[in-house]
Amino acid sequence: MALHDKQMREVYAATLGELIDGNPAVLCLEADLAKATGTALEIGVKRAANFVNCGIQEANMIGVAAGLAREGKIPFCATFACFAARRAYDQAFVSVGYAGMNVKIVGTDPGLTPESNGGTHMFFGDLGIMRVIPGMKVFSPCDVYELRSMLRYMAADHSPTYMQLYRGIAPKVFDEDYAFDPDKLVRLTSGDDLTLVSTGYMTPAALQAARALAAEGLGVDLLHCPSVKPFDAATFLESAGRTRCVVTVENGDVACGLGGLICEICAESQPTPVTRLGIKDSFGEVGTIADLLDKHGLTPEHITDACRIAAGRRNQEA
Amino acid sequence: MKTEDDLERLAGELRYIITDCICRAGSGHIGGALSLVEVLTVLYERIMNIDPANPDWDGRDRLVISKGHAGPVLYAILARKGYFPSQWLATVNKIGTSLPSHTDCRRTPGVDMTTGSLGQGFSCACGMALAARLSQKNHRVFTIIGDGECDEGQIWEGALFAAHFKLGNLVAICDYNGLQIDGPTSQVMGLEPFTDKWRSFGWQVYEVDGHDMPALAALFKSLPEEGDKPVMVVARTVKGKGNREVEGQVSSHNVFVTSPEAYCRLIEGLGCTPVALPYE
Numbered sequence: 001m002a003l004h005d006k007q008m009r010e011v012y013a014a015t016l017g018e019l020i021d022g023n024p025a026v027l028c029l030e031a032d033l034a035k036a037t038g039t040a041l042e043i044g045v046k047r048a049a050n051f052v053n054c055g056i057q058e059a060n061m062i063g064v065a066a067g068l069a070r071e072g073k074i075p076f077c078a079t080f081a082c083f084a085a086r087r088a089y090d091q092a093f094v095s096v097g098y099a100g101m102n103v104k105i106v107g108t109d110p111g112l113t114p115e116s117n118g119g120t121h122m123f124f125g126d127l128g129i130m131r132v133i134p135g136m137k138v139f140s141p142c143d144v145y146e147l148r149s150m151l152r153y154m155a156a157d158h159s160p161t162y163m164q165l166y167r168g169i170a171p172k173v174f175d176e177d178y179a180f181d182p183d184k185l186v187r188l189t190s191g192d193d194l195t196l197v198s199t200g201y202m203t204p205a206a207l208q209a210a211r212a213l214a215a216e217g218l219g220v221d222l223l224h225c226p227s228v229k230p231f232d233a234a235t236f237l238e239s240a241g242r243t244r245c246v247v248t249v250e251n252g253d254v255a256c257g258l259g260g261l262i263c264e265i266c267a268e269s270q271p272t273p274v275t276r277l278g279i280k281d282s283f284g285e286v287g288t289i290a291d292l293l294d295k296h297g298l299t300p301e302h303i304t305d306a307c308r309i310a311a312g313r314r315n316q317e318a
Numbered sequence: 319m320k321t322e323d324d325l326e327r328l329a330g331e332l333r334y335i336i337t338d339c340i341c342r343a344g345s346g347h348i349g350g351a352l353s354l355v356e357v358l359t360v361l362y363e364r365i366m367n368i369d370p371a372n373p374d375w376d377g378r379d380r381l382v383i384s385k386g387h388a389g390p391v392l393y394a395i396l397a398r399k400g401y402f403p404s405q406w407l408a409t410v411n412k413i414g415t416s417l418p419s420h421t422d423c424r425r426t427p428g429v430d431m432t433t434g435s436l437g438q439g440f441s442c443a444c445g446m447a448l449a450a451r452l453s454q455k456n457h458r459v460f461t462i463i464g465d466g467e468c469d470e471g472q473i474w475e476g477a478l479f480a481a482h483f484k485l486g487n488l489v490a491i492c493d494y495n496g497l498q499i500d501g502p503t504s505q506v507m508g509l510e511p512f513t514d515k516w517r518s519f520g521w522q523v524y525e526v527d528g529h530d531m532p533a534l535a536a537l538f539k540s541l542p543e544e545g546d547k548p549v550m551v552v553a554r555t556v557k558g559k560g561n562r563e564v565e566g567q568v569s570s571h572n573v574f575v576t577s578p579e580a581y582c583r584l585i586e587g588l589g590c591t592p593v594a595l596p597y598e
Binding site: 057072095 | 382422423424430431432434435437438439440441442443444445446447448449450452453471472475476478479482483
């Protein structure tokens with residue numbers, strides 16, 4: 001089975017296992033979701049000495065992780081994004097961020113992906129509230145190759161970090177030799193008509209949209225953003241300066257996540273119209289991912305339409 | 319080794335420094351700092367294995383003051399032990415200081431963990447004790463929590479965690495002074511039966527007069543070096559102890575010193591002749 005045929009969580013667990021084998025300071029912390037995260041067997045059984053199941057105690061887990069990090073350990077703490085970023089936010093802010101502890105917080109099931117778990121389990125502001133913790137790096141991988149490279153980077157890098165993790169099978173975007181660089185946006189398609197910025201779970205859909213638009217003759221500069229913080233503003237501003245038309249797409253709230261970030265940069269550095277695709281001031285709800293993406297305007301077709309409209313408006317103004 | 323008389327003198331000096339630092343800062347958490355003077359004096363002079371010249375020495379015992387607002391008492395003893403120049407004490411809570419109101423391990427040599435949001439330091443101490451166990455190191459982790467802090471759910475998460483992971487290298491001390499910001503703990507949020515709660519959570523529980531230094535030293539020395547149960551020492555204390563201007567008063571949690579007269583009253587409240595301050 002090729003790596004990209006595996007679920008993201010399988011690759012999370014396998015990579016964490018490799019990292020533990022290479023450095024015994026790496027630890028896997030769970031809050032009674034090891035089966036969901038995929039680490040139960042790969043770490044919990046096979047590498048039990050590096051596995052700490054904290055029970056249903058997300059706040060304590062993050063605090064314990066900070067204490068472990070203070071002693072030189074490298075804890076990767078996983079739980080659903082709603083609990084990692086929302087319930088344990090004060091712990092992430094004080095014990096990890098403010099204290100400067102080398103803790104890796106992994107928020108699984110980001111955005112709309114909890115599907116049938118519904119509104120209580122959907123949190124759309126994790127990228128936004130995590131990026132306002134000074135010193136916190138904020139990542140969202142789009143496929144297994146990027147996830148693997150990102151995890152290796154995180155284990156070697158001494159920084160508090162938050163990473164979103166979609167658990168299912170993600171469409172392949174990259175190849176075996178992909179190397180994650182937090183300081184670089186990744187150009188997936190080139191074009192001069194429109195800048196499309198996507199992150200994490202939405203990048204495969206954005207890529208599909210960009211290809212469809214290219215076939216119509218609309219050149220899309222598709223910039224995949226694996227790192228919301230640090231953010232590669234230079235590459236973005238060069239692209240936006242050329243196209244004068246920006247669309248963002250994310251599996252989260254546009255107010256504070258990627259869309260918010262892009263608007264801040266445009267407003268301060270290079271005023272450019274921005275169309276933000278994502279969730280807009282709404283709670284989540286139960287539903288299939290297909291229905292939820294459709295409701296919130298996040299299918300490849302929605303993205304394609306939004307890009308056409310944005311480019312058309314730019315052309316009218318020009 | 320210091321005599322018991324030396325320790326009594328040192329405790330008096332720490333009270334003077336705490337009071338003076340808070341007065342100079344214009345405000346501060348005096349009550350919960352004064353209640354811990356004897357506990358910290360005994361830990362630093364009799365119990366903890368430390369090297370002030372090498373604050374990050376890996377073999378040291380750790381101390382996490384989870385009730386982070388007690389910073390001034392820790393700064394007073396750390397300065398006395400030589401972790402940093404005594405002149406720093408005159409800068410408490412001034413912008414750019416290395417001695418902020420709540421303890422901060424990125425700013426102060428000898429501070430083992432950043433605390434301030436109640437309940438969190440206790441979890442961090444659990445993590446530090448677990449790290450020692452995982453790395454087969456023999457040092458101990460001491461942590462001080464407040465009784466009011468035990469209103470926080472995170473304390474009880476940590477209590478379960480430490481017992482589950484058999485963290486016998488963790489010694490928690492509860493500064494049980496019976497007061498919190500809005501009133502007596504019994505009125506704001508009842509904690510009793512407090513020792514029974516900790517026992518039922520799987521902890522080894524002791525009670526002691528938190529101002530009786532020989533008793534504190536004897537108790538800490540009697541604790542098993544290696545055990546399966548984390549230790550809870552409930553130190554019965556008096557908030558604001560040793561300063562009659564604030565002792566035993568709810569309002570001692572955080573005092574505001576807005577006039578020279580208030581400054582004088584707090585210094586006079588110590589009931590001692592002025593101590594030669596190490597930072598003047």
